[in-house]
Amino acid sequence: MxxxxxxxxxxxxxxxxxxxxxxxxxxxxxxxxxxxxxxxxxxxxxxxxxxxxxxxxxxxxxxxxxxxxxSPKNYVEIEEIIHKGTEGEKFIIALDSLEDPHNLGAILRVADGAGVDGIVIPKNRAVPLTSTVAKVAAGAMETVPVAKVTNLGRTIEKLKEAGFWVTGADSQGSPFYTTDLKGNVCLVVGGEGKGITRLIKEKCDFIASIPLKGKVTSLNAATATAILSYEVVRQRENERS
Known part of the structure; x- marks a missing residue:
């Protein structure tokens, strides 16, 4: 209610x-x-x-x-995320057709921990911010800006024009640990089961995969986001050292 x-x-x-x-x-x-x-x-x-x-x-x-x-929290404009702060490399997560509020809440917690500047979600065919998302996020909804956009493809093009390298998560990509995730990064993660849509995948600069050694064929969106986000953190820390 x-x-x-x-x-x-x-x-x-x-x-x-x-x-x-x-x-x-x-x-x-x-x-x-x-x-x-x-x-x-x-x-x-x-x-x-x-x-x-x-x-x-x-x-x-x-x-x-x-x-x-x-929404339990007001959305921001994508420009606010792009220009958030003035120093350092930016890190944005874009979610393509994510429908599970528990995944979105968990991703917000990952984003807060990994120092992500903001999350982008589409208006249509995707879960919005709800009280369930807020509960799972356990406070992270208040710290991570979220932009809701009409057209995710055009938003990705806008990010590329602003100097972002866009990397999509997909099983057909190169292993994530061989992918260059430094600089201004936009990480695109797809929805449950379907992954990134074809049109969005075509707009990515790189495609990164998470090699799986067992019998399962995929990880849920929140787990994949956590692995890739902390690879971004690792590569940045190594570059600084």
């Missing part, structure tokens, strides 16, 4: 505030066109769902046909 605000007046007030909104759900035939137009002006995703599903989101409360999923 903590992630949802419902009812026409409450959602209207939410849209007029500066609070980050993940998505708005409405029932089919929702008639308040002015409210929907306000949501579109704010560039909030609107999804039409069955009334039964809407009822379940708010445990049967009177939602008046509209429910907003809100």
């Amino acid at each position: 903590d992630d949802f605000i419902f009812g026409k007046n409450s959602v209207r007030e939410l849209l007029q505030s500066n609070r980050s909104i993940n998505k708005i759900f409405v029932v089919k035939g929702f008639k308040d066109k002015e409210l929907l137009q306000l949501a579109r002006q704010k560039k909030v995703i609107i999804k039409t769902i069955e009334k039964k599903k809407l009822d379940s989101l708010v445990e049967g409360k009177n939602h008046q046909g509209i429910v907003a999923s809100v």
Whole structure:
């Protein structure tokens, strides 16, 4: 329940505030066109769902046909992450279609520990910041900036223009310990099972893999992110020594 605000007046007030909104759900035939137009002006995703599903989101409360999923923390613009601070090499993690909130929470904890400057997530087909993510992150959500972008491919191109080397995590790449992860780094990690999408993979400068010696064919996203993030840390420390 903590992630949802419902009812026409409450959602209207939410849209007029500066609070980050993940998505708005409405029932089919929702008639308040002015409210929907306000949501579109704010560039909030609107999804039409069955009334039964809407009822379940708010445990049967009177939602008046509209429910907003809100973030426990405001997102930042990608430019804020790119230009965060003035000294040293930057490190950004981009998540492609990650759908498990527990993985996202764990990745936030890894990012905090590894000194990551920020995380990028797409608006569509990906888990947003929620109370579940915050619980798993155990405080790291407050320390690691998160940008939610409309088009991850264009964002990666923007990062490359800003001087970042983009490395994707994929089983078909070179072993991660042979990949140059120094300089301004953007590490791209894919979602559960599917990995990085083809279009995003094509935009990467390098593809790095984590060699597996046992019978499992892949690691979960949080574990892979931890291994690769601390390889970035290791290479930077070696360069300084």
